[in-house]
Amino acid sequence: MCIINFNKRRVMKKIIQASFIILFQSLVLAQPNDLETPVSIINDGLDTQAQMGSVFTLNGTNSYDPNGTIVSYDWSQSPNGTQVEFSSENDSIVTFTVPTESDENLNMPGGDGDVICIIWLTVTDNDGLTDMSQIMIKGVEGEPPLSVINDGSPNVTLQIGTEFTLDGSNSYDSDGTINEYSWSQSQNGDQVVFSSTDETVVTFIVPEESPNDISDSSVTCIIYLTVTDNDGNTDMSQIIVTGLLNDDGQQLDLSDTSNTPDKFKLNQNYPNPFNPVTTLGYDLPENRLVNITIYDMLGNVINQLVNEVQNSGYKSIQWDATDNQGQPVSAGAYLYTIEAGEFRQTKKMILLK
Structure with missing residues (x-):
């Protein structure tokens, strides 16, 4: 009888030990696989x-x-x-x-x-x-120029094989003139052939996928424009051009019958640069208290455009380049920020006069 009880205790002890080992392994192995590191970005990410x-x-x-x-x-x-x-x-x-x-x-x-x-x-x-x-x-010394590609939107999606125009004429220098335009591209993206690399307006054909592509499902071209003013000062801007095999990817977004976005998003204002009115678009997947504020580049509040609870949907608001007192603001770069619950995002826009 004693021998039977002793064997039972040994069996139960091994079962408990094995259970603890399995539990420990499941906890240790499950945690790191579910975690992704954050991504740090300063301004637009460019020097x-x-x-x-x-x-x-x-x-x-x-x-x-x-x-x-x-x-x-x-x-x-x-x-x-x-x-x-x-x-x-x-x-x-x-x-x-x-x-x-x-x-x-x-x-x-x-x-x-x-x-x-x-x-x-x-x-x-x-x-x-x-x-x-x-x-x-x-x-x-002096104010550096500001490089702007097309309307300032950082991303565009096109069909592969489409001829795309890059226009740097919205770039400007507040205290001088722009003397040089230089178009280049990141080696991490799909490579394109510019019609010229030193003209204000150039074109290229969205290419087929290349070995340098950073995406497995689409063509990604990363284009830079560097402008130089009469003082030798420079500025660089970037646009990412995504090429699709056909129009389906873009048309799905446009023909989507749902009135509710799937995620929070702040869109690039349009037009950009602008004078004197521009439209700020944003997406709300849920009802939220929304705050949209315009700041100058020093971080001072210029105008609070929205501060209210809004229903979900695709939203937009216009800004007429005035401050909270209704006075016109000076030309230059401004930041606009959306806060909706835990979501916050900031973009830059340019006012010309």
């Missing part, structure tokens, strides 16, 4: 120039987390760059004054006396995962 002594805005709100939320922003800088003082180190949008003199640093990129600020943004999501991005801002 740029800024006038020395001016206030420069760093915007991290385009950062995102594929399966969660970003809970913290941490701004820092490389010790090898010209040092700056942030207005804050942990807000999503911060500013700093571009230095007028270079630091005496042997590791400084560029030539002697150059002002080059190397800024880092580290974002952390609700799972504790992080990502860091970098932007370099070169300080220059």
Whole structure:
């Protein structure tokens, strides 16, 4: 009898141990496979120039987390760059004054006396995962030009084989003239053949898929426009052209009979650049308290266009380039932000006069 009880206890002990092992393995193996790291993005993700002594805005709100939320922003800088003082180190949008003199640093990129600020943004999501991005801002004398491709929209979708026009004529320089246009492309995208690389307006044919493609299901062309003004200052902008095998992909979106979007989205304003009225479109998959605010590049509130609870749907609002007091604002670049529940997104638009 004692031997039987002893054997039963040994069997039960092994069963319990095996159960704990299985449970532990399932917990350990399940967690990392379900997590994705966030993506840190500063402004439009491109290096740029800024006038020395001016206030420069760093915007991290385009950062995102594929399966969660970003809970913290941490701004820092490389010790090898010209040092700056942030207005804050942990807000999503911060500013700093571009230095007028270079630091005496042997590791400084560029030539002697150059002002080059190397800024880092580290974002952390609700799972504790992080990502860091970098932007370099070169300080220059005078106001640098602003590069604009077509209407300023960052993305466009076309049929493969279509001839697409790239127009840089909306680019401008507030204190001078643009002397040079230079079209180029990322080696990470599908390669195109420009009709010219140094004209204001150029064309190319959306190509068949190439070995350099970054997508398995479509053609992706990443195009850059660099403009240079009469002071030698430059600015670069980017457009991503997605090519589809036929029109079905684009037409499905246009013919969709559903009045409810599947996700929150802030669209690029149209037209852009504009004078004096532009339309801001946004998608609401759910009823939410919506706040749409216009900011200048210093982060000052210019106009609060929307602050109310709205039903789900495809929405739009017009801005007539006035502030909260109804006074016209000056020409230049502005930011517009949407807040709807936990969703927040910011885009840039350009007012011409």
